[in-house]
Structure formats: structure tokens, C-alpha cells
Amino acid sequence: MRYTTATAAMFCLAVGAGLQGQGGPYHAGPVIQIGGEGGWDYLTVDAAAHRLYVSHATHVVVIDTQTNTVVGDIPDTPGVHGVAIAADHSGVALKAALVPWLRGRGLAVADLGVADGTPADYPDTAAAVARAVVRAEADAGIVIDGAGLGSAIAANKVDGIRAAMCVNETLARYARQHNGANVLALGATLLTIEEAKPIVARFLETPMTEPRYIARLAKIARLESA
Numbered sequence: 001m002r003y004t005t006a007t008a009a010m011f012c013l014a015v016g017a018g019l020q021g022q023g024g025p026y027h028a029g030p031v032i033q034i035g036g037e038g039g040w041d042y043l044t045v046d047a048a049a050h051r052l053y054v055s056h057a058t059h060v061v062v063i064d065t066q067t068n069t070v071v072g073d074i075p076d077t078p079g080v081h082g083v084a085i086a087a088d089h090s091g092v093a094l095k096a097a098l099v100p101w102l103r104g105r106g107l108a109v110a111d112l113g114v115a116d117g118t119p120a121d122y123p124d125t126a127a128a129v130a131r132a133v134v135r136a137e138a139d140a141g142i143v144i145d146g147a148g149l150g151s152a153i154a155a156n157k158v159d160g161i162r163a164a165m166c167v168n169e170t171l172a173r174y175a176r177q178h179n180g181a182n183v184l185a186l187g188a189t190l191l192t193i194e195e196a197k198p199i200v201a202r203f204l205e206t207p208m209t210e211p212r213y214i215a216r217l218a219k220i221a222r223l224e225s226a
Contacts, residue, residue: 050064050065050066051063051064051065051071051218052064052065062218079139079207080107080139080140080204080205081107081108082107082108082109082110082138082139083102083107083109083110083138083140083141083142083204084109084110084128084132084133084137084138084140084142085099085102085109085110085111085141085143085144086111086112086113086114086125086128086143086144087125087143087144087145087188088114088119088120088121088125088145088146088151089114089116089117089118089119089120090144090145090188090189091144091145091146091186092114092115092116093188093193094144094186094191094193095111095144097193098193098197098200099111101197105201107204110137110138112125112128112132113125113128122150122151123150125145125151126150126151126154126163126185127158129141129142129155129183130143130154130155130157130158130161130163131158133160133161133182133183134158134160134161139182140184140203141183141184142184142185142186142200143184143185144186144187145185145187145188146187146188146189147189148165148166148167148185148186148190149165149185149187151165151185152164152165152183152185155183155185159224160182160221161182161183162179162180162181162182162217162220163181163184163185164179164181164183164184164185165186165187166185166186166203167187167190169202171199172199172200172202172203172206173202173203173206175203176203176206176208177206177207177208177210177213178208178213179213180208180213180217180220181203184199184200186199186200
């Protein structure tokens with residue numbers, strides 16, 4: 001979805017009208033409902049940064065309030081059809097079990113290595129998956145090492161990646177639904193194959209649709225350039 005200057009002006013005029021009596025246009029404060037017409041209904045304001053975040057369908061439109069121009073839009077977590085997966089030497093067995101299982105669920109799977117127990121560095125395997133996700137070669141990624149922590153840290157160094165290490169289904173659901181995670185990190189020494197499968201399933205099946213959660217991704221994105 002792409003937004004134009006005309007779209008920004010429309011949003012800003014509507015927001016200004018919707019906030020009359022609440023401090024005027026761009027009044028800083030919590031998320032405010034301003035109507036439901038046309039599939040958009042929530043906003044939040046970062047007055048210091050001159051940024052207005054308007055939820056439109058499943059996107060958050062980022063508007064510069066000084067110029068009334070659209071400066072970005074942030075999608076929610078997409079439906080997952082393709083997955084990139086990689087593991088260091090400690091996660092080879094778990095990856096070998098997950099790849100055919102994922103394909104059996106109808107997903108396209110890009111296996112980015114490694115293939116055997118030859119020592120491999122988790123930053124390399126995590127980076128391969130992270131880059132595939134940010135290049136839109138996969139809708140989500142799975143990275144595996146001994147504990148999952150190192151791969152999560154490495155993947156999160158790639159702009160646009162939100163990796164979460166999960167050891168149960170609850171964390172997997174929260175990671176997607178609340179935080180928009182697009183990479184799942186697993187610890188091969190912490191989980192059996194049968195324990196890992198429902199965690200992966202929950203992660204891949206959970207969407208992020210709440211406008212207030214999606215809006216927070218804008219603040220995370222801003223940290224990448226801080």
C-alpha cells in the first residue's frame with residue numbers, strides 16, 4: 001500500500017476535525033478513536049518528532065505534521081506463505097526435522113544451512129535468514145542455535161528485523177501479536193522436536209492486526225536510525 005501527499009492532507013484535515021475540543025489538531029496524548037470511515041480509526045502523535053501515526057486498514061501511515069506529507073507506512077505482520085530457516089551446527093537436527101514438517105503444512109521453505117555438524121557461527125546463519133526476510137524473499141524466518149539467544153541478537157542487528165527467542169506457545173503468540181516479530185529464534189538444547197513444532201506453528205499462524213500494536217512498530221523502526 002502506498003500513500004500520497006494528497007492522502008496525507010486528507011488524513012490531517014480529518015484528524016484536525018476529529019480532535020476539535022481535544023486540544024486542536026495533532027494533540028499529543030494516548031491513542032484516540034476519531035471515526036471508522038474508510039478503514040482508518042486510530043492515531044497517536046509524537047509531537048517532539050513532528051510525526052502523526054494514523055492507522056489505515058492493516059497499515060500505520062506516518063505523516064510529517066510540519067509538511068503534511070507521508071514519510072512512511074508500516075505494514076502489519078503478513079500472512080506467512082514462505083519461511084527462511086537456518087541453524088548453526090547445534091541446531092542441525094532440529095532444522096532437519098522442521099523443514100519437511102513445514103513443507104508438509106504447505107509452506108515454501110528456503111533452507112539456508114547448515115547441512116551437517118561442522119562448526120558454524122550463529123551470526124552467519126542468523127544473518128542469512130534476516131536478510132532473506134528484509135529482502136521479502138520470505139515472509140518470516142526461523143533461526144536455531146544452542147539456546148536461541150545468540151541468533152536472536154544477531155538477527156536483530158539487521159534493520160527491519162524483530163527476532164524473538166521463544167520457549168513456549170504463549171511467548172510465540174505474544175511475539176507476533178503484540179510485537180510484530182518476523183523471525184523466531186529457537187534453542188536446540190532447550191526444546192525437543194515435538195516441543196518446537198507447536199511453538200513454530202503458533203508463531204506462524206498468529207497475525208498482528210491491532211492498530212495500537214502496529215503503531216508501536218513505528219517507534220521501533222525509528223530506533224534503527226537513532
